[in-house]
Amino acid sequence: xxxxxxxxxxxxxxxxxxxxxxxxxxxxxxxxxxxxxxxxxxxxxxxxxxxxxxxxxxxxxxxxxxxxxxxxxxxxxxxxxxxxxxxxxxxxxxxxxxxxxxxxxxxxxxxxxxxxxxxxxxxxxxxxxxxxxxxxxxxxxxxxxxxxxxxxxxxxxxxxxxxxxxxxxxxxxxxxxxxxxxxxxxxxxxxxxxxxxxxxxxxxxxxxxxxxxxxxxxxxxxxxxxxxxxxxxxxxxxxxxxxxxxxxxxxxxxxxxxxxxxxx
Amino acid sequence: xxxxxxxxxxxxxxxxxxxxxxxxxxxxxxxxxxxxxxxxxxxxxxxxxxxxxxxxxxxxxxxxxxxxxxxxxxxxxxxxxxxxxxxxxxxxxxxxxxxxxxxxxxxxxxxxxxxxxxxxxxxxxxxxxxxxxxxxxxxxxxxxxxxxxxxxxxxxxxxxxxxxxxxxxxxxxxxxxxxxxxxxxxxxxxxxxxxxxxxxxxxxxxxxxxxxxxxxxxxxxxxxxxxxxxxxxxxxxxxxxxxxxxxxxxxxxxxxxxxxxxxxxxxxxxxxxxxxxxxxxxxxxxxxxxxxxxxxxxxxxxxxxxxxxxxxxxxxxxxxxxxxxxxxxxxxxxxxxxxxxxxxxxxxxxxxxxxxxxxxxxxxxxxxxxxxxxxxxxxxxxxxxxxxxxxxxxxxxx
Numbered sequence: 001x002x003x004x005x006x007x008x009x010x011x012x013x014x015x016x017x018x019x020x021x022x023x024x025x026x027x028x029x030x031x032x033x034x035x036x037x038x039x040x041x042x043x044x045x046x047x048x049x050x051x052x053x054x055x056x057x058x059x060x061x062x063x064x065x066x067x068x069x070x071x072x073x074x075x076x077x078x079x080x081x082x083x084x085x086x087x088x089x090x091x092x093x094x095x096x097x098x099x100x101x102x103x104x105x106x107x108x109x110x111x112x113x114x115x116x117x118x119x120x121x122x123x124x125x126x127x128x129x130x131x132x133x134x135x136x137x138x139x140x141x142x143x144x145x146x147x148x149x150x151x152x153x154x155x156x157x158x159x160x161x162x163x164x165x166x167x168x169x170x171x172x173x174x175x176x177x178x179x180x181x182x183x184x185x186x187x188x189x190x191x192x193x194x195x196x197x198x199x200x201x202x203x204x205x206x207x208x209x210x211x212x213x214x215x216x217x218x219x220x221x222x223x224x225x226x227x228x229x230x231x232x233x234x235x236x237x238x239x240x241x242x243x244x245x246x247x248x249x250x251x252x253x254x255x256x257x258x259x260x261x262x263x264x
Numbered sequence: 265x266x267x268x269x270x271x272x273x274x275x276x277x278x279x280x281x282x283x284x285x286x287x288x289x290x291x292x293x294x295x296x297x298x299x300x301x302x303x304x305x306x307x308x309x310x311x312x313x314x315x316x317x318x319x320x321x322x323x324x325x326x327x328x329x330x331x332x333x334x335x336x337x338x339x340x341x342x343x344x345x346x347x348x349x350x351x352x353x354x355x356x357x358x359x360x361x362x363x364x365x366x367x368x369x370x371x372x373x374x375x376x377x378x379x380x381x382x383x384x385x386x387x388x389x390x391x392x393x394x395x396x397x398x399x400x401x402x403x404x405x406x407x408x409x410x411x412x413x414x415x416x417x418x419x420x421x422x423x424x425x426x427x428x429x430x431x432x433x434x435x436x437x438x439x440x441x442x443x444x445x446x447x448x449x450x451x452x453x454x455x456x457x458x459x460x461x462x463x464x465x466x467x468x469x470x471x472x473x474x475x476x477x478x479x480x481x482x483x484x485x486x487x488x489x490x491x492x493x494x495x496x497x498x499x500x501x502x503x504x505x506x507x508x509x510x511x512x513x514x515x516x517x518x519x520x521x522x523x524x525x526x527x528x529x530x531x532x533x534x535x536x537x538x539x540x541x542x543x544x545x546x547x548x549x550x551x552x553x554x555x556x557x558x559x560x561x562x563x564x565x566x567x568x569x570x571x572x573x574x575x576x577x578x579x580x581x582x583x584x585x586x587x588x589x590x591x592x593x594x595x596x597x598x599x600x601x602x603x604x605x606x607x608x609x610x611x612x613x614x615x616x617x618x619x620x621x622x623x624x625x626x627x628x629x630x631x632x633x634x635x636x637x638x639x640x641x642x643x644x645x646x647x648x649x650x651x652x653x654x655x656x657x658x659x660x661x662x
Contacts, residue, residue, distance in 0.1 A: 045598050047308065081453050087394055089385035107380055108372020111390050113311035117456035119597030122308045123372070125301030130372045192456065211597070213456055221452040221465045226387055229442060237438045240339050244430055247341040 002078070002097020002196055003142065004164030005151060006171050007071055009201045009208070010181065011158035014054055014069035016042075018150035018159070022052045022073075025138065025149035046072060048124040051135040052150060061203040068201070068208045071159070073150070074099060074120045074135035075188060076196035079217030085115035090132075097164065097196045098137030106131060117192055117211065117218050137196065164196060171200055193217030278624075281617045288614010291607040292369055300372060303607045309600030312370075312590065314608050319366030319615065321447060321586035323359055324397065325475050326579065329486070330356025330404060331440035332479030338433045347502045350411055350632050351490060351623075352483050357404035358622050360397060362615045367394075369611055389449035396443030403436045411630050445472040451589050459540040459593035461533040464524050467589070473520060474582050477513040480506040481555075481578035488572040490623070496633040504565040510578060511556040518552050540593040543584065551581015 022028070031043045031050055041056050043049075052073035059066045080099045083091035090105035091112065101112075101121070108130060112121045124130035138148035146152075151159040160167060171186040187205045188198035191213040199205070206212055295303035306313050333352040336342040368374040381398075384391040406425060413422045425432075448471030455463060464470065484503050491498050525531045534544060558564045558574040565571050596602065626632060 045308075084385075084387050085390065085453055086385055087388045087391035088380050088383055089388075105379055105383060106372075107374070107376045109370075109390065110311035110372065111388070111450070113308060114594075115453045117597070119309060123300075123311060125307065126299065127301075128297075128299045130300065211456065216455065218453050218455045221455060222389060222449060223387070224465070225446070225449040225452055225468050226389060226392070229392060229446070232445070233438055233442060236441045237434055240335070240434045240437050244339045244434070247339065251341050 082112035327359030328479035
């Protein structure tokens with residue numbers, strides 16, 4: 001089974017060490033940023049230079065004020081839209097469940113960006129030879145039995161790493177132990193067929209920037225449609241060939257008829 | 265009279281056309297020098313823009329006249345439409361060539377396109393569209409080549425093409441069916457971001473049927489315009505005959521479109537207050553129902569400009585449909601606004617200008633409406649009358 005992460009938003013203190021660790025390990029360039037009026041999120045979102053950011057959200061829930069720090073990165077879907085969409089198969093799923101991108105295959109169509117329901121893959125728009133960039137789940141560290149950089153850096157254990165099934169169990173236990181503290185929902189357990197990254201929150205997820213999603217994977221209908229393609233091909237080609245001969249014969253008969261009619 | 269008018273208008277028209285075509289080229293050069301970020305308003309939230317919506321989605325749909333007419337003439341033996349088969353196939357060929365060019369501009373690194381040809385991902389609907397578009401463009405070139413061979417009087421290649429004519433036509437129809445529907449298949453992955461009313465598991469089917477409807481509509485529009493501009497005499501029943509078929513196809517389209525909502529119990533969505541609901545009504549009322557009513561009336565079909573208008577509605581309806589599904593009703597994640605950069609418009613308009621210019625040159629240089637007068641009195645053997653293929657003298661056995 002794949003690995004999973006349980007992000008407990010109530011434990012995050014917003015230090016952004018995960019952002020720094022990610023930049024360091026993945027050797028990502030710095031980003032020009034400026035102070036924004038309404039949030040101290042910095043950089044403001046994922047980009048071709050940034051694999052993970054914290055969103056800072058001020059929310060009122062049940063008459064209480066919450067300052068929520070929500071880490072954002074690739075969710076590493078069980079049924080990844082980007083992987084199905086990519087016309088050259090540049091995305092792959094590792095044995096640990098990480099969705100990784102191989103730029104040597106990419107031609108830059110950006111369908112992965114359109115296909116991702118979380119809006120994760122980012123593009124190097126400034127470049128003349130642009131590639132897609134996104135969180136790798138530190139597949140390189142994982143393949144050596146190590147923990148992804150952001151997780152091992154987290155000082156408050158807000159990020160828990162382990163087998164995905166265990167993470168779900170742990171999440172359910174925490175909710176059961178503190179039903180007043182958490183909303184009764186593990187975001188990512190079932191969303192779009194399940195994701196490796198899963199979240200616990202004290203406030204409804206929509207209020208801190210998580211998109212509400214169905215349980216059906218985004219790849220579901222695409223897979224069905226693509227499954228039908230070879231049959232469609234066979235049916236259309238056969239039908240058209242058949243029709244050609246039928247109508248050709250019909251015409252010949254009609255011609256013969258009219259000729260014999262002329263003969264009389 | 266018409267010819268004189270056309271010649272008077274011509275210089276102005278070609279001047280504008282040339283300017284647009286050149287500006288498009290300038291924008292393309294700029295895009296490759298400075299990258300997509302500098303030449304487009306695309307962003308991570310809106311990674312596809314007008315080049316995909318207009319050039320790919322609408323370009324391919326509006327080029328559907330090529331396969332629908334080829335099916336009508338060569339498979340279903342509707343000889344009447346010989347008169348418009350050449351322009352239909354030429355339009356399709358030029359349309360597809362421009363779709364490919366536009367995609368090469370849109371691709372981040374088009375010089376790696378060979379990687380796609382060598383390693384397509386068979387699970388990706390975009391890969392299917394890409395492969396079908398490439399193959400179909402080759403098929404269209406071969407389907408149209410006899411017109412060029414005829415002009416050059418090359419008889420040997422003409423003979424070769426004639427022997428594979430029907431397999432070519434069947435391949436063209438099959439490839440078209442696959443990629444016209446797979447353009448809808450591409451949108452199936454937008455299950456979380458496309459507006460509920462517009463998303464449907466049967467999008468591939470809806471795309472295919474609407475393409476079949478817009479094919480003849482486009483032939484009517486183009487036939488009306490070129491016959492006015494170049495004074496071709498089209499048999500009157502040719503275009504009106506095409507007009508008669510359209511309501512049937514649109515009816516099937518509407519039945520599936522509504523039926524899908526009924527079956528999935530989402531019919532209530534058409535009364536929701538989302539702004540995409542208005543677009544839905546506009547498409548259904550003005551792009552489907554109104555042309556169905558109009559084209560069912562002989563008085564409309566027999567009148568050249570009324571027929572043109574009704575067919576134009578079908579074209580606009582399909583354009584709105586493709587724009588909505590690939591752009592308007594598609595939520596940007598991360599949330600971001602998008603309005604195309606002027607260079608995006610310039611490239612799209614430039615490519616259309618090139619298409620129009622090439623069609624005009626072909627109409628001058630090649631015999632485009634050879635069978636304009638229906639010649640049903642003496643029907644030659646089917647094998648001897650390949651229509652797009654040869655002038656009677658060149659066909660052996662004729």
